[in-house]
Amino acid sequence: MKTIKHIFALVAFTIFAVACSKDDPIVVNQEEVITTLTLTLTPESGNIITLRSYDLDGSDGPNPPVISISGSLAANTTYTGFVEVLNETESPAEDVTIEVIDEGEEHQFFYTFTNSIGTVAYTDTDNNENPIGVTFTLTTAASGSGDLTVTLIHEPAKSAADVKSGSITNAGGETDVEATFSLTVQ
Amino acid sequence: MCFCVFVGCVFTTTIAQNCQFSFNGKISDFHDNSPIIGASIQIEGENKFATTDFDGFFEFQNICAGKYTLILNHVACETKRVRFNITENTFKEISLEHHIEDLEEVIVTSTNKTTSNTVQSTKIDRKTIDDFSGESLGDALKNISGVSSLNTGNTIVKPIINGLHSSRIIVMANGVRLQDQDWGIEHAPNIDINNADRITVIKGTNSLEYGGDAIGGVIVLEPTKYFLKDRIYGKTILGLQSNGKGGNLHTNIVKTTEKGWFYNGKATLKRFGDFHSPNYNLTNTGLNSKAFSLLTGVKKFEKGFTVDYSFINNKIGIFRASHIGNIDDLVTAINSKQPQIIENFNYDIVSPKQEIKHHIFKVDYYQRFKNSGKLEVQYDFQKNERFEFDVRVGDDKNKAAIDLNLKTHAVSANFNFDSNSNKTYKVGFKGVYQNNFANPETGVRRLIPDYDKFDAGFFAIGNFILNLKTTFNAGLRYDFNYINAKKFYIKTRWIERGYDTQFNDLIIGDFNTQWLVNPTFRFHNLSASAGIHHYFNDKTAVLFNYGLSSRAPNASELFSDGLHHSAARIELGNLAMQQEVSHRVSATYAYKTSKTKISIEAFFNTIQNFIYLAPFGTEQTIRGAFPVWNYKKTNANLFGFDFTWQQKLNETFSYSNKSSLIYGYETKNKRDLIDIPAPNFRNSLQYKNENWHQLGVRLESEFVLQQNNFPDNNFLTFLPSQKTIAIVDISSTPKSYHLLNLQTDVVFHLSKKTDLHISATISNLLNINYRDYLNRIRFFADDLGRNYALQLKINY
Numbered sequence: 001m002k003t004i005k006h007i008f009a010l011v012a013f014t015i016f017a018v019a020c021s022k023d024d025p026i027v028v029n030q031e032e033v034i035t036t037l038t039l040t041l042t043p044e045s046g047n048i049i050t051l052r053s054y055d056l057d058g059s060d061g062p063n064p065p066v067i068s069i070s071g072s073l074a075a076n077t078t079y080t081g082f083v084e085v086l087n088e089t090e091s092p093a094e095d096v097t098i099e100v101i102d103e104g105e106e107h108q109f110f111y112t113f114t115n116s117i118g119t120v121a122y123t124d125t126d127n128n129e130n131p132i133g134v135t136f137t138l139t140t141a142a143s144g145s146g147d148l149t150v151t152l153i154h155e156p157a158k159s160a161a162d163v164k165s166g167s168i169t170n171a172g173g174e175t176d177v178e179a180t181f182s183l184t185v186q
Numbered sequence: 187m188c189f190c191v192f193v194g195c196v197f198t199t200t201i202a203q204n205c206q207f208s209f210n211g212k213i214s215d216f217h218d219n220s221p222i223i224g225a226s227i228q229i230e231g232e233n234k235f236a237t238t239d240f241d242g243f244f245e246f247q248n249i250c251a252g253k254y255t256l257i258l259n260h261v262a263c264e265t266k267r268v269r270f271n272i273t274e275n276t277f278k279e280i281s282l283e284h285h286i287e288d289l290e291e292v293i294v295t296s297t298n299k300t301t302s303n304t305v306q307s308t309k310i311d312r313k314t315i316d317d318f319s320g321e322s323l324g325d326a327l328k329n330i331s332g333v334s335s336l337n338t339g340n341t342i343v344k345p346i347i348n349g350l351h352s353s354r355i356i357v358m359a360n361g362v363r364l365q366d367q368d369w370g371i372e373h374a375p376n377i378d379i380n381n382a383d384r385i386t387v388i389k390g391t392n393s394l395e396y397g398g399d400a401i402g403g404v405i406v407l408e409p410t411k412y413f414l415k416d417r418i419y420g421k422t423i424l425g426l427q428s429n430g431k432g433g434n435l436h437t438n439i440v441k442t443t444e445k446g447w448f449y450n451g452k453a454t455l456k457r458f459g460d461f462h463s464p465n466y467n468l469t470n471t472g473l474n475s476k477a478f479s480l481l482t483g484v485k486k487f488e489k490g491f492t493v494d495y496s497f498i499n500n501k502i503g504i505f506r507a508s509h510i511g512n513i514d515d516l517v518t519a520i521n522s523k524q525p526q527i528i529e530n531f532n533y534d535i536v537s538p539k540q541e542i543k544h545h546i547f548k549v550d551y552y553q554r555f556k557n558s559g560k561l562e563v564q565y566d567f568q569k570n571e572r573f574e575f576d577v578r579v580g581d582d583k584n585k586a587a588i589d590l591n592l593k594t595h596a597v598s599a600n601f602n603f604d605s606n607s608n609k610t611y612k613v614g615f616k617g618v619y620q621n622n623f624a625n626p627e628t629g630v631r632r633l634i635p636d637y638d639k640f641d642a643g644f645f646a647i648g649n650f651i652l653n654l655k656t657t658f659n660a661g662l663r664y665d666f667n668y669i670n671a672k673k674f675y676i677k678t679r680w681i682e683r684g685y686d687t688q689f690n691d692l693i694i695g696d697f698n699t700q701w702l703v704n705p706t707f708r709f710h711n712l713s714a715s716a717g718i719h720h721y722f723n724d725k726t727a728v729l730f731n732y733g734l735s736s737r738a739p740n741a742s743e744l745f746s747d748g749l750h751h752s753a754a755r756i757e758l759g760n761l762a763m764q765q766e767v768s769h770r771v772s773a774t775y776a777y778k779t780s781k782t783k784i785s786i787e788a789f790f791n792t793i794q795n796f797i798y799l800a801p802f803g804t805e806q807t808i809r810g811a812f813p814v815w816n817y818k819k820t821n822a823n824l825f826g827f828d829f830t831w832q833q834k835l836n837e838t839f840s841y842s843n844k845s846s847l848i849y850g851y852e853t854k855n856k857r858d859l860i861d862i863p864a865p866n867f868r869n870s871l872q873y874k875n876e877n878w879h880q881l882g883v884r885l886e887s888e889f890v891l892q893q894n895n896f897p898d899n900n901f902l903t904f905l906p907s908q909k910t911i912a913i914v915d916i917s918s919t920p921k922s923y924h925l926l927n928l929q930t931d932v933v934f935h936l937s938k939k940t941d942l943h944i945s946a947t948i949s950n951l952l953n954i955n956y957r958d959y960l961n962r963i964r965f966f967a968d969d970l971g972r973n974y975a976l977q978l979k980i981n982y
Binding site for chain 1: 511512518526577624626629630632635672677678679682694695697698702747748749756807809810904
């Protein structure tokens with residue numbers, strides 16, 4: 001029986017040795033988070049328009065993003081546009097756009113309209129001469145209303161049909177950001 | 187100190203029919219040759235019992251010709267088994283010394299007769315385990331009617347017993363309850379099947395010595411048995427497969443001594459590249475697995491011990507096209523007939539992938555006490571490290587998204603009062619301490635938090651042989667669980683879950699957008715079982731049993747909170763979860779003759795607070811919309827039938843059928859349960875020629891019907907890329923499928939001690955395209971295409 005006592009003593013000791021109390025865990029502030037997407041549209045003359053989608057609790061939180069649109073677009077106008085994606089859970093905010101440009105071959109922004117209220121043409125390229133879509137021109141049609149959906153795709157198939165010209169249909173890949181803005185053109 | 191030796195005398199006389207032999211013998215003690223009085227003798231598998239008289243004699247009447255195993259029991263003696271072959275009119279006198287090898291006797295590392303035949307259990311033998319040497323535990327278990335699997339691809343295979351899986355199944359590996367984060371649907375048991383010598387699946391809750399929470403059942407991987415002989419022997423298995431262009435290598439070397447020492451080393455390597463479906467490559471589905479174990483100890487009659495260490499390291503690729511962004515990607519994947527990403531064959535395993543390291547260390551000791559029974563004590567330690575790598579960008583590209591470290595210490599002691607073989611009792615205690623650490627270095631919010639958990643359990647089981655035909659078994663178990671967790675919640679999530687009204691007192695820290703909370707839980711679980719086994723005659727037997735079991739919710743069901751990237755869904759646990767309570771009744775009818783073996787098993791399981799994960803709706807985020815999967819509780823009923831039929835057609839041909847039907851529904855909502863296995867039928871025709879190298883040829887048909895009983899969890903979503911509102915069909919089940927497999931094997935005796943087994947298998951012979959309801963990649967790709975496999979096994 002002595003052996004058994006020894007085994008029990010050893011086991012009890014081990015359990016108490018490892019079961020000592022611990023410190024609180026360290027908070028994880030999610031990396032790679034994108035909280036904010038801002039489109040800035042500058043016409044040759046007239047008002048600069050900003051479109052913003054802001055989701056402070058990110059993709060893990062239950063709250064939907066807040067969409068804000070500074071005004072309506074002018075008809076038959078060409079805007080010079082650029083898009084910015086930020087992580088505002090950090091202070092100062094992290095500019096994720098830089099990462100997207102650095103890894104341009106693996107990313108592409110897509111701009112999709114309903115009701116044909118506008119078209120977008122890319123004005124930037126990655127190292128393979130394919131578009132990234134951080135800068136672009138947006139040309140509005142005649143007056144009307146519709147939606148603009150901005151999508152950032154990670155690892156799109158840039159060589160697939162029509163992807164280079166901005167069609168998301170064959171792009172595949174995974175969605176990093178997606179925001180839909182209801183626009184009026186007048 | 188008791189060595190039972192017996193002298194058996196067999197007289198056989200042919201009287202008209204084959205079944206009228208009589209079988210006599212005498213049992214005596216080898217020390218002084220005095221007769222042993224009152225020893226019980228049973229013919230295994232028959233309802234024939236005898237007891238020795240005052241002169242040590244016993245007698246059996248009306249014995250049929252055939253091979254028999256006698257089981258001999260006596261007070262303070264190890265149970266013994268002896269084989270006899272009764273074929274003709276012969277007289278045999280067998281004089282046995284105490285060297286047990288003459289008896290072909292082995293001492294089993296862990297004998298558990300206490301729950302032997304009053305539960306629904308099925309065994310898988312060594313040969314079947316060897317056949318599955320290159321595959322997983324879950325694949326091998328599918329040979330049992332009523333056992334299916336929940337897959338993520340074909341390398342992550344979780345067993346399902348009668349419709350239940352994950353934490354509702356206990357896996358016992360060499361006496362150690364596996365603690366490997368079994369809660370996740372994509373977490374398969376981290377175990378090398380080659381470590382088991384025999385596998386027993388016990389359906390339902392009636393095996394209380396392993397735990398009270400096995401609502402689904404228990405899978406017992408039994409260790410190797412060692413002969414008490416001075417021997418060195420071993421086995422090497424080499425397997426090669428065309429699908430995955432890989433293979434497996436397993437070696438097992440054993441040294442035993444006459445004094446009772448044994449040493450055993452095992453090692454297994456598996457390496458596969460991308461598998462393929464009939465039409466395309468399944469990119470990033472490779473596997474790289476390494477496992478070894480070392481074991482030593484002493485087995486003697488009165489006492490013995492074992493020291494055992496085993497380690498497994500699995501790197502498993504997750505099918506690349508199953509990693510998606512948001513609901514748009516999911517709809518695109520579901521509607522597309524082909525995976526979105528198809529690359530050329532590759533051995534590399536890239537993200538998304540899992541890497542798991544699992545260590546088990548165990549030491550056990552037993553001692554037998556004269557006239558009372560056997561004491562067993564055990565300590566085991568397990569360390570499970572799980573890394574899940576997601577497709578990430580930038581600096582985090584090679585950083586794991588999930589990094590969990592689960593450590594478990596367990597101590598147990600039990601005593602088996604087996605001095606009276608008609609009434610045996612087993613009592614035991616088990617204490618467990620577990621710590622989970624979620625590494626914050628991942629830069630991803632923890633899906634499972636840090637926690638400490640303490641369990642304490644007590645059980646008592648009694649086994650009563652009421653008469654020659656009837657055995658009764660009853661048991662009771664109590665378990666206490668205490669969980670102390672520290673977890674961060676996003677503040678908006680805390681409100682959305684409604685925790686701000688119930689659980690605000692748990693908050694211990696404020697971290698900007700997150701709360702740190704300290705939930706603690708105490709659960710008291712009661713389990714009970716009762717079973718009765720009765721032989722009507724030597725062919726027919728029935729078994730009835732009832733089991734009550736309670737299972738405390740696991741870490742995932744309580745705490746899950748966040749975006750599960752690889753599944754493209756938000757998974758949410760619930761702090762208010764209560765324990766599941768299951769009542770299961772079952773019945774078995776068994777019929778057995780020398781040519782026919784039929785078993786019909788039926789069960790009904792009603793579960794209160796049944797916890798399941800199901801789609802709940804969508805949440806809009808800046809990445810787009812995501813489906814939300816909630817852990818919900820409901821009251822559920824499951825019932826089903828498992829059918830097994832083995833028939834010898836003639837000397838060379840045999841046929842077998844294994845079928846199972848199961849139905850599960852929610853009683854409250856009158857809905858079908860999710861993830862219930864579809865009706866399935868396995869038929870096989872086997873040819874065996876014992877005279878020519880034991881040639882065997884087996885054609886197997888595997889027919890799985892479409893599951894028509896499933897809950898409709900489909901929902902609508904707006905697809906910006908298509909500019910339409912679409913139904914997200916995550917509920918519809920794949921069509922029925924029928925697979926053919928062909929296997930052939932031969933054995934060559936190379937020398938007196940060396941055998942070479944060669945087997946060749948073609949699975950999915952017709953190379954058909956199919957998808958299985960219980961495979962998580964079914965939304966994205968077809969299942970495996972034809973595979974040619976070759977296996978060489980040398981016993982030496």
